[in-house]
Every structure is written in structure tokens, then in C-alpha cells.
Amino acid sequence: MIIGSGTVAIKALIEIGGFGNLFEKYMAAIPNPIPANLTQCAMPKEDSFLMLRSLSDPDMPWLGFILGQTPASIWYWCADQMMVQRLLAAKSLSHAQGGALFAGYLKILPLFLIVIPGMISRILYVDQVACVDEVQCMNYCGNKYSCTNTAYPRLVLGLMPSPLKGLIMSVMLAALMSDLSSIFNSSSTLFTCDIWPRFRKNATVMELMIVGRAFVIVMIAVSIAWIPVIQEMQNGQLYLYIQDVGSNLAPPIAAVYILAVIFKRINEPGAFWSLMVGLLIGITRLVLNLIYLKPECVEGDTRPTFVKLHYMYFAIFLFWITVIICTVVSLFTEPPKDYLLIRTTYWTRHSVEERIDEKVDMIGIEAKTTVTNGSYIDTEMIDSKDESKQSIIHQFVTWFCGVTTNDQKGGGEVIQHQPPGETNIYTIEQNKKARVCLLVCLTLVICVAITIFVILSIPGWWHIFDH
Structure with a gap:
């Protein structure tokens, strides 16, 4: 995806004659026609190339961004279940921190791989991307407010040759599906593990599996039903x-x-x-x-x-x-x-x-405990019926929900538990070499981010690329 978006960015810059022409051509990218009462809306903003702007700016006030966007970022990167489950799957604390730092470096790239190409898209397809007339916008993208959401896809479809068009669009859709899958699975996990047991304390594994998958279907239905609300509220x-x-x-x-x-x-x-x-x-x-x-x-x-x-x-x-x-x-x-x-x-x-x-509290646990070859095994037997005696509908539901049985082998599903008192506590200790390396990488990414924010917030910074 990075290679594909990088190719799009380079080709887009070549198309406008280099980065030095970006500011001049962007400020001249005015759509046609413009309704008489919407002239102000069609003009590019004078501070379009400034990242942090005045306190009263309607898009990016610097104080609001620093103090207001930070809580949202902390929630997403530190507490959101979709992100936490990835870090908890790390081999060690160093691997988890290294993954987070690598994500931090990757977060720098969208400015150059998505934002700037999106601005170039307005230059190359000004009437379609920057339209302000409701009729024209509906004709171009089906949204009466604006077509800015189509800037990047339109750039890909307009600049890339046919094989690369499909490749890049498929990669974008794959990334989108990956995010949606993670969100739905995270929501299902939270509902199944934290909410459903409050109503059904003795729920079986099969019941939890069915509830989790049914909740995913509900989430998909809610997401589809929310699309009209998003289209109405986003203003393009x-x-x-x-x-x-x-x-x-x-x-x-x-x-x-x-x-x-x-x-x-x-x-x-x-x-x-x-x-x-x-x-x-x-x-x-x-x-x-x-x-x-x-x-x-x-x-x-x-x-x-x-x-x-x-x-x-x-x-x-x-x-x-x-x-x-x-x-x-x-x-x-x-x-x-x-x-x-x-x-x-x-x-x-x-x-x-x-x-x-x-x-581990063994009171109330319905399990059979055996010792085999000197090792402790705590088994929980899940009863299941003979599939040959189940109706076709019941067998279909069982197959559709992904529930399998082991009756043909002469027993139910076996769940193995760790012996009491031997639960592993993973250490968060790090060796000095890993800690120093991670600290250097953290300092570097912070300095790079601050430098970009400062430079791109200085009026006239783009003149350094003038010919």
C-alpha cells in the first residue's frame, strides 16, 4: 500500500511540474461554473498550506488541536480495544513498544502520500473535486454538499494505468475491510465477554459463539442503517x-x-x-x-x-x-x-x-481433573448431541455458526486449563540495549513530528520550493 500510494504521489507531482508549482496551481484551482452566491465557498482558502492556524480557525485551531485532539488520540492508540488487542499479542514489551513506534513513523507518511496528492487532485480535476453547485456535485459524486471525499480515488483512477488502478484500489479496499473486521470482532468480544455474561452467567461456549456472531450481524446492520446519517451530516x-x-x-x-x-x-x-x-x-x-x-x-x-x-x-x-x-x-x-x-x-x-x-478458585468449577504422565490437566467437557439425530435445520445452524462436535470420536469438546497457582505473569522488564534503542526511536519520531508541525505552520514556508 505504501509503495502504491508513493507511486501515485510521485506521478501526481510530476503531472503538475513538481512541488514548487503546487501552491500557485492550487490557489488557482477554481471550479466552473460557480453560483453567484457561492463564490466564497469555491475559492481555495489562503491558509490551506498552514497546518496549525489561528485560535478561531473553523478547521484547525492550534490550541484546539494540541489540547483537544490529544484525548481522542490517547483513546484510540492506548485504550481502543482494536489497538490494544494487537499490542497484547506482542511477544514482549519491547516488541509492543517497537510496533507502536513503527506505527508512529508510518503516521508521518499520510501527509505526503494522501494529503498532498489530494490537493493535487483538486488541481487536476478541479470541476469534479471542488464543485460547490448542488446539481453539479450530485452529477459527479452523488453528494449535494461536496465531492472532496472522491479526491484521492479520482486521482488514482485518472493517473494510474489500468493494471495499477485495480491493484491500488484493491489494496485500499483490503485495508478498509481489515479495519472493519477488527472493529466488528472487537465489538463482538466486548459484548460477549463483558455484557452477555451479566444476563447469562452460565452460558456455554456454543452460546457465546452464537451470540458473538449474531452481534456482528447486528453491528453490520446498524452500520448500514447509519450511512444515510453520515451522508447528511458530513457536508462532503x-x-x-x-x-x-x-x-x-x-x-x-x-x-x-x-x-x-x-x-x-x-x-x-x-x-x-x-x-x-x-x-x-x-x-x-x-x-x-x-x-x-x-x-x-x-x-x-x-x-x-x-x-x-x-x-x-x-x-x-x-x-x-x-x-x-x-x-x-x-x-x-x-x-x-x-x-x-x-x-x-x-x-x-x-x-x-x-x-x-x-x-484460581476451584470451588464451583465443574470439571474433571486427571493426572497423566505426571502433568496436570483440568478438562471441561462440553456436552453435545449425536449429529445423526439432529434435524437438517439444526445441523445447518450448527455449521453456519462454526460450532463443531467431537461425538464421533466418543466424547465432547475438551478445554484445557492451566493448573491453579501456576498462572504465568509476563514480565515487563527490558534489557538495556532494547530500552535505549526504543528511547532513541521515540525521541526521533517526536522531534520529526514537532519539526513538521512547526515548519508547516509558518506562513510562506512553501516558497522554499520556488524555482
Whole structure:
């Protein structure tokens, strides 16, 4: 994917005569025709090449970005189940940190492989990508607000030869399907493991499997039903819509996550009620955004202040509201028990004490325990019926849900458990060489990111590429 997008970026730059022509040609990329009342909307913004802008900028205010986008990033990269499951699959702490740093370096590339080619797409296909007339936009992309979402696909289809078109588009779709699969599986895992057992405490493995797969189907249906809402609310800018939604929901999770890691006094009631209040505030703003749609650029914004407040500034407000509620409620309620803090905070991460709740409680476990060749095996037998006595419909449902039985071998499914008292605790210790190498890589990626932000926020930086 990187090679393909890099090829597209290089070919696009060659098409406009190099990076030195990008600014001049982009500012001259004005669509035609332009309705008389939408001239301002069709003109490229003078600060289009600035990354961090004034405090009142409607797109990227520098203070809102630094303080407001950070909670959303912390939630996504540190607490989102889809990301966490990848890190937990790492071989060691060094591998997990190395993977995160590698992702950090890759995050620098979209600026050069996606953003800049997207701007070139406006230059090459100005009427299609930068259209502002509702009729024209509907003809070009089926969206009456804007066709900016089609900028990159249109560039790929317009510049690449036929074999590469299909290859690059298939790679993009494969990446999209990978993300969707991870999201659906993560949602299914959370529902099956955390929510469903509260209603069915003794659910069988087969039941949990069926519930998990059924929940994926429900999530797919909800996603499809949400498409019209996205089309109506995004105003032709899907990326900004995604960031807006994330800023309404992510800050409470990030706040509780940070407090739980660094503050030993935070307890369950504080986390619960702060999350509930933060979620209520965020959902309220989401609903109000559905009611009070964002006006076009030529119209005055008459929405309530709570709604028209920039989503990055709202994220700051929501983050600190959650921090205050979580801290106050925790201080006025019973502190967490000492054993719950073992290896769960930054200050106790190296503790080797044994947690009470990690001891295997054999009371109530319906299992057969045998010793074979001196090794301990704890087996849980899952009863199953003879497939020959099942109806065709039942066999189809069993096959469709991926549930298999071992009756033909003379027994049920066997689940092996680890012997009590021998649960492995994986260490987070690192050797000095790995720690120093990771620290150097971390320092380097931070310096590169800060340098890019600073340089691309200086007015006139693009003149260094003038001929």
C-alpha cells in the first residue's frame, strides 16, 4: 500500500511540474461554473498550506488541536480495544513498544502520500473535486454538499494505468475491510465477554459463539442503517465528521484511562459516574448536531453555542469535566483495595506481589481433573448431541455458526486449563540495549513530528520550493 500510494504521489507531482508549482496551481484551482452566491465557498482558502492556524480557525485551531485532539488520540492508540488487542499479542514489551513506534513513523507518511496528492487532485480535476453547485456535485459524486471525499480515488483512477488502478484500489479496499473486521470482532468480544455474561452467567461456549456472531450481524446492520446519517451530516468531508464524532465520545475514556494509570485513589464509582456523565454530554451534542445541521459557508451560523463550539474545543471541555467528576467521586467514596493496585498503575507496574483475585478458585468449577504422565490437566467437557439425530435445520445452524462436535470420536469438546497457582505473569522488564534503542526511536519520531508541525505552520514556508 505504501509503495502504491508513493507511486501515485510521485506521478501526481510530476503531472503538475513538481512541488514548487503546487501552491500557485492550487490557489488557482477554481471550479466552473460557480453560483453567484457561492463564490466564497469555491475559492481555495489562503491558509490551506498552514497546518496549525489561528485560535478561531473553523478547521484547525492550534490550541484546539494540541489540547483537544490529544484525548481522542490517547483513546484510540492506548485504550481502543482494536489497538490494544494487537499490542497484547506482542511477544514482549519491547516488541509492543517497537510496533507502536513503527506505527508512529508510518503516521508521518499520510501527509505526503494522501494529503498532498489530494490537493493535487483538486488541481487536476478541479470541476469534479471542488464543485460547490448542488446539481453539479450530485452529477459527479452523488453528494449535494461536496465531492472532496472522491479526491484521492479520482486521482488514482485518472493517473494510474489500468493494471495499477485495480491493484491500488484493491489494496485500499483490503485495508478498509481489515479495519472493519477488527472493529466488528472487537465489538463482538466486548459484548460477549463483558455484557452477555451479566444476563447469562452460565452460558456455554456454543452460546457465546452464537451470540458473538449474531452481534456482528447486528453491528453490520446498524452500520448500514447509519450511512444515510453520515451522508447528511458530513457536508462532503468524511474525515472531519469522523473526528467530530470521536471528540464527542473519546475524551471521557481517555480521562479515566489516564487517571487510572497515574492516580491510585481512582476507584470504580468515580470511573463509572464520570464515564456516564461524559457519555451523556457527548451523546447530547451528537443529537443536537443532528437537529442543528452546520450551515453552508455563506450562511450565518445561528446554532446554539453548545453546538457550534469547535469540536476540538468541546473535546477539551469534555475531558476536564470527566477528570473533575472522576476525581471528586473517587475521593468521596471508598478507596480501592490494595491488591487491586498491584501491576495496574504506573507506580506499581513492577510489583511481584500475588493478587488475591488471580488465584484460581476451584470451588464451583465443574470439571474433571486427571493426572497423566505426571502433568496436570483440568478438562471441561462440553456436552453435545449425536449429529445423526439432529434435524437438517439444526445441523445447518450448527455449521453456519462454526460450532463443531467431537461425538464421533466418543466424547465432547475438551478445554484445557492451566493448573491453579501456576498462572504465568509476563514480565515487563527490558534489557538495556532494547530500552535505549526504543528511547532513541521515540525521541526521533517526536522531534520529526514537532519539526513538521512547526515548519508547516509558518506562513510562506512553501516558497522554499520556488524555482
